[in-house]
Amino acid sequence: MSAKKWTDASWYSQEQRPLEIYLFIDPLSSDCWALEPKIKKLLLEYEPYLRIKHILSSSLDTLNCQTEKQRKELAKSWNETALKSGMPCDGSQWMKNPVESPFLASVAVKAAEMQGKKAGSRFLRSIQEQLFVEQKNISDFDVLLTCAEKSRLDIDEFTHDIHSATASKAFQCDVKIASEMDVHSTPTLVFFNENIEDEGIKVDGLYPYEIYSQIVEQMLEEKPPKKELPAIEEFLMRFKIAATVEVAEVYDISMKEAEKRLKKLMFNKKIEKIEAGNGTFWRYIF
Template sequence: MDNKNSNPLLCDIETGMCEMPAGKEKDSVSGMTQSTQKPVKVIYYTDPICSSCWGIEPQLRKLKLEYGNSIEIEYRMGGLLPDWSYNSGGISKPSDVAHHWDEVSVYYDMPIDGDVWLEDPLNSSYPPSIAFKAAQMQDHEKAILFLREIREMVFLQKKNIAKWEHLETAAKVLGLNAEQLKTDYEGKAKELFQEDLKLGKELGVRGFPTMFFVDEKGNKEFVYGSKPYSFYEVAILKLAPTASKSEYKKSWEDLFAKHQTLTAKEFSELSGMPRTESEQLLNELTEKGSLTKVVTKNGSLWKHVK
């Protein structure tokens, strides 16, 4: 993909990095403070429409289950797509992304329907990023669920999450105060988003996903792009060698009690069940009425019926 560098949405599948046009790596960690009671702080730079970030959801969910007692993850927004004018004179356009997202879906084995870029393309990733900061102002845990919800909207439901109507719907689904979210979205959340962008530049964030692992002494490890689970585990253990891996229940009932929705890849990663068997089980549970299945042209997502 020759125009990859001029279009941050055309991610490098092999490195798993959605790279910003002018990003440069630095070794600076100014502003990266370890302010948690847990041994390791993780600063996670991401973006709501970063396809590679969607690709690491299985690893990230497993990391929280196994090392949640040792790490605290701080979500930061990186601003992947300011608008389309940054590439004035280039050939990149929203429709270029459609086929790429379909390719990414196959590569990461995570459902993504690239047709949103043909049917209702986003003009920027800033609105959903600012909405996430507004959600954080209300409730950090619900904000993470909000991010998941809007990602499912854009990747599976082909919804343009730059539009307020979809952000409002996601907020209501998760029990956030939609009116307060709108107020913060139009005010303070914009400042918080700019602070994320500023820190990202100081840290040398050049693309997404980027994770900085830091201990109380300021020692650091970095993981750039989409990597296998072991890379994230090694980063933690280098900084906290005594960190113990928590055991968790891996039955489908327990996993869906923790996560409202799971893809077959996520279920396989979390349960330890082979990928093919995982999808077979999820389909059987759907037939029994225990789960509902959201089908896209590039894979499915399952929801627990409560």
């Protein structure tokens, strides 16, 4: 691809983008939640050149979390992730208001995707927010309906699809893809370029943003110009809600500086502050 083409990527359609990332994710995984700032930054800087395909790959830890011992282990994992990444999540939820049916939450995502990939992505983020920010039980059907409404889904269609064999089979298909691609943990990212003869690059676990950025540029073979980051207000306008640590990581600033800028927006009544377990979120005011 010529350098001239990199100067204007507006001609790419969603289907024509030269790089695709398979993102294997578990909606209940705190590590997948901690990956969010890096995914946001990839989208902001390289969006003209890549698309992200979410593939659900729920771990046994979250699918089988019925005993008190299993819930304590999951709670410990959440708290460790919060400590390492700074991304707010409170493990005590697994003792107070646990997700009773992780399988249903995953099937719900596939039901949302039946209304389009963007609808599915909005719904996935919404259930993560309900889980990690609001500390809700995302296997509760009323909570899932709230997520569907916030994601602007057709509610009647969603209600039908979540109980359909099609959504369940779609989730099983995702699990099969994970098995065939030898994916055993979440999050895992597999990078593919437009040359079908090239093997993908698989990265499992959490790494600094620079690692993912380097892989994107390596797979594209030529270094494309990064898009300029939007103002923080525009960032919140796009993603609706974000933790302080997300803003700090995306804009490469300190937590103190991020909070200062966010408070300024709050005082101007652009956003509102949400205190949550182990951290703070900020919501754009529509």
